[in-house]
Amino acid sequence: MKTGVSRLTLDLAGASDADAEELQSLGGQLRRALLELDVEDVQFARSAAAAPEGAKPGEAIAAGVLVVTAAPLLVRQVLQLVDTWLRHRPLRSVTVEIDGDTIELGHASAEDQRRLIDAFRGHRPGARPADTHRPDPGRCRSRHPHPARRGE
Known part of the structure; x- marks a missing residue:
């Protein structure tokens, strides 16, 4: 897997x-929505189960299992899309696995699902809280001087 890329199994x-x-x-x-x-x-996803006897050789597709490859910053959007998509489908839930961590999205209230997604994303390395925003560039301090100011 490439560095800086998340792989989610749905x-x-x-x-x-x-x-x-x-x-x-x-x-x-x-898949089309994602x-x-x-x-x-x-x-x-490919199925780990053996193909039925008499079936043509090749890898079987696991029914209803998708593998999503995305930049880590898109994981929240993927989770939110799955949550919204799920509300209008005849499914019990969608279990999402990322690097061994799992979350099950079901038919909880929108507010409860948002909190669940925030908590799930918040404990993962490199995750930014939902309410994090960029500071005003005029007020931003850096340990490295601005390139134009190095000669000053």
């Missing part, structure tokens, strides 16, 4: 009567 959990074909269709819808963000890539 596992869609359907309703009790959802089949693999429905999960694959919903995964395709989510590609509208400035993410690097979104692919269906």
Whole structure:
């Protein structure tokens, strides 16, 4: 994996009567929505299970599992998009895994989901809190002098 890139695995959990074909269709819808963000890539995950006997050789696609590759600054947007997208779909939840950490997005209130996403992002290395903003450049202090001022 490239440095400075996050890899997220999204596992869609359907309703009790959802089949693999429905999960694959919903995964395709989510994939198209995610590609509208400035993410690097979104692919269906490969299944670790053995192919059924008589099936053609090759890797099977895991139904309803996507792998998203994105810059770390886009992780919050990916989580928010998944949360919003999930509210209008017949799914129980979407489990998101990043570097061994997981979060399950479900049908909690929008405020509870926002807090959950903030807490999840806040404990990850390099994550910035949601309310962090850039300081006024006129008030910003740097340990390194401005290049134009070095000769002063």
